[in-house]
Amino acid sequence: MEIEIRVLIVLAMLICLSSSAHAAQGTATFYTQYVPSACYGYQNNGVNIAAASNVFWKNGAACGKRYKITCLGPTNQGVPHPCTGKTVVVKIVDYCPPGCAGTIDLSKEAFSTIANTDAGKINIQYTQ
Template sequence: MGFVSKALILIAILTCLTSVAHAIRGQATFYTPAYVPSSCYGYNDHGIMIVALNGRLFGNKGACGRRYRVRCTGGTNAGVPHPCTGKSIVVTAVDLCPGCADNQIDLSQEAFSMIANPDAGRINIEYDQ
């Protein structure tokens, strides 16, 4: 294997590792069914592993169909101090969350429940596309 090939493989590996290392920190809440209609797909149902994005991420429907890996990193209130399950999930963007701040996403209730205790209501997260 030549030097150029080895260099390209090394660059590809570093690129993959860099994207994992740069997860975005934020917060997540959840919304409850019915999940249709959605801003992206109208009455076309896209299941329960879905997310509504803040306006910055949503980008005027530019994010429709994008998938995000989300992991709970901790609670935001003393009522449920350790809400995280230790799991991560992959959700698909289907909607706009008009009330979400720039660092916030709104998961379906089922998706939220897979990574955290729903009693927490709001959690700290890391996510990436």
């Protein structure tokens, strides 16, 4: 009986951990003009920042949230692999309006941490 309870506890822990560690995939581009921002106006929020597309924005609810971004590879076939192997954590400070080219628009500094800026647009994995 004691072994069965332990097995159930371990299974419950594994289920909880797997659901919280889920990462989504999308694309990232970059921008270079950081102020004013839709969330903070002319306030300086550093350079590890991003503009949220409609995927995150939710009428401004994304402001201040942080996302861990990892480059997965180029969006175009035949382009050399742009990823650096690093990850970056960014704070959402702005809105990337409809028609935005990526799921998230990173600051140039954040983008260059995870990929070569010559790529322009990359496939990413992200978690909040």
